[in-house]
Amino acid sequence: MQPTTVQVAILGAGVAGLEAARVLQASGVELIVLEARERIGGRIFTLHDETVAVPIELGAEFVHGEAPELRETAHDARAPIYDIGGERWHSSNGTLERLDxxxxxxxxxxxxxxxxxxxxxxxxxxxxxxxxxxxxxxxxxxxxxxxxxxxxxxxxxxxxxxxxxxxxxxxxxxxxxxGRFRDGYDSVPRWIARDVASRVRLGAVVSGIRWQPGAISLDVRQASGDSVTALEARAAIITAPIGVLHAPPGEPGAIAFDPPLDFDRVKSDALRRMDMGAVIRVTIAVREPFWTSKRFVRRAKSQNLDRLAFLHTSDADFPVWWTAYPASTPLLVGWTGGPRARELSSIGDDQATDRATDALARQFRLARREARRLVMGAWTHNWENDPYARGAYSYILVGGSDAPAKLARPMQGTLFFAGEASDAEGRTGTVHGAIATGRRAAKQVLRVL
Ligand SMILES: Cc1cc2nc3c(=O)[nH]c(=O)nc-3n(C[C@H](O)[C@H](O)[C@H](O)COP(=O)(O)OP(=O)(O)OC[C@H]3O[C@@H](n4cnc5c(N)ncnc54)[C@H](O)[C@@H]3O)c2cc1C
Structure with missing residues (x-):
């Protein structure tokens, strides 16, 4: 079979890849987006569970600060963002105090x-x-x-x-x-993809990229089988997370570049000086918002907790918790990041949920049995073990403050890079940073086409 030929192949249908596709398509560029998963959005992963009144975010949840690229997109998409506000509290093994x-x-x-x-x-x-x-x-x-x-x-x-x-x-x-998206973060990738949906191929895992200036051949494996097809392009935009770029060829999701990326000193510096951070988030739906009850407030000897938004604790497993505030839905989200999260990633989802429930019991001073009785449902996603993420989001290692800018640099007018890790403006690890890199990479490509 003759390989398909396009001007630009985009690897990944997260917001960076979709935004690049949107800009290129608007300029009449012939493109294809290859996405390993059976869904768009990448690390934006929203569940709409009919038993819970608010969307459950397994990936990105918050709009951080001004985030103009994101707020513009939300405005165009008519996707309401509400400010969270509320109060921060601190719990020291159940002793609660306001953290203003x-x-x-x-x-x-x-x-x-x-x-x-x-x-x-x-x-x-x-x-x-x-x-x-x-x-x-x-x-x-x-x-x-x-x-x-x-x-x-x-x-x-x-x-x-x-x-x-x-x-x-x-x-x-x-x-x-x-801020938080009222109808779920997934409204963002859905909106960006609206005009390029027909160009997105889902379940298309890129396993190899052979390239020379101006000519690329990609091996694309069907996620649901073993068949490999070839695709040819004049240029490619790579938006795979840094964890995927680090993965040795042959590992699930890994991409074998030929010649390898690290033959270029700038790129090898960038890859060495950044890593994926680890996160575990467990979302727990509880029977009732017990922290707002008079009984709880009396027992905790605290003021009213009706406006509780974030709870900071010194818990060794899950130090940070938040509620669905200002929504009154009884939901608690336990969050841990860094080395502890990496450790907990290996114990399995059910055990992580049990550990989160125990942490919740400790920090709200509930009996363990009582805490378990309150749990109606729990959701988590193991980003560490996800072959197409291999971690939560990037962070910069000692000596690497210029690594995102180095990652963003095109290789021989042929390979281009986008994705949160390549944001050189201090917004790595965010959705707005990722959208900005998609725009930037699309412009870089337009200059060479
Ligand atoms: C738990 C968690 C919470 C977060 N919270 C927030 C938050 O509150 N606010 C915020 O702004 N940001 C948050 N982030 C970060 C944010 O989600 C990311 O920065 C952003 O979504 C990254 O977009 P991207 O397009 O760069 O990458 P991705 O969304 O990862 O897109 C890359 C795409 O490439 C695909 N891919 C990978 N390998 C291959 C392959 N071999 N072949 C084909 N396709 C491949 C992947 O499947 C993926 O769809 C969070 C992330 C996580 C994991």
Missing amino acids: DFWPMLNAVMKRLDAKREPDRSFEQFLKTRPGGAPLARARTMALQWVEGFHAADPARASERALADGGSPGDDVRERRL
Whole structure:
């Protein structure tokens, strides 16, 4: 059979790949999007479960800060985003107190990071110098949780320079805003894909890319079988997560590049200086919003928790929890990131859910039996073991503050790179960052076509 030929092949139908396809299609470019999974959206993965009143997000959930690319898309899609607001609380094994100074505390530590530090060092090394001394001891614990939880990073490997540059909202109140899609995050990829849907091939796993300047041959395997077809293109945009680019050829989802990417020094630097962070999120639907009940408030000797949005704890397994606030749906989401999440990824979904339920019992001071009785349903997705993600999202390793920019650089006007890890503006690991890279890669391609 003759291989199919297109001008541009796009690997991946996450938001980066779809956005690149949308821009190229609007310029009349003939393209195809090859997506390994049987769905679009990649790390945006929303479940609509009829037993729960709100969408269940297994991947991206929040709109972080201004995120203009995302808010514009949401506006065009008429997909409402609501601000979360609400209150942050802290639980120390069930002793609850309001945490009104979360952002100032975080900022007190993060502002001491040095974006120009020579040589770069790890976040852990930075913390060892006890920045801010004794008065900031608690704030340093918060900052460590932030780097492990929000950045999904291993503090012993994460770059101080990179974290100093966009690693927290600082004192910008607009960047501290958090939003959520009322109808689910999946409304974003669905909207971006609306004009390119016929160009997306699902269940198409790219296993090999042979290339030379101006000519690419891709091996595409059907996810549901073994048949491999060839596809030829003038250029390709690779949006696979960095975890997939790291995977050795032959592993599920891995791509054998010929010549390999790391024959180019810029690309090999980029790949060495970034890694996938680990995250486990367990969403638990409970029978009733017990934390708002008078009985609970009396027992916890706390004020009313009706506006509880986030609960920060020192739990070793699941230190951060959030509710569906402002929706009143009785849902609790347990989150852990970094090295702990990597460990927990190996124990299986049911056990992770049990561990999350136990953490919930500890932090809300419920009897274990009572906590288990309250659980009506639980959902999680193991991103670590997902062959097409191999982790949650990227973070930058010591010495790699320029790694995203290096990843973004095209190779010989033929291979182009998009995806969250290639955002050079400090927005790696986010949806808006990923959309921006799709636009940027499409423009790079248009310049050479
Ligand atoms: C648990 C979790 C929570 C998150 N929370 C947030 C949040 O609250 N806010 C936020 O802004 N961001 C969040 N993110 C990050 C955000 O989801 C990502 O940054 C963004 O969706 C990445 O988009 P992308 O297009 O770069 O990559 P992806 O969405 O991963 O798209 C890449 C695509 O390539 C496909 N692919 C991989 N290998 C192959 C292959 N060999 N052949 C063909 N196709 C292949 C994949 O299946 C995938 O669809 C979260 C991520 C996770 C995992």
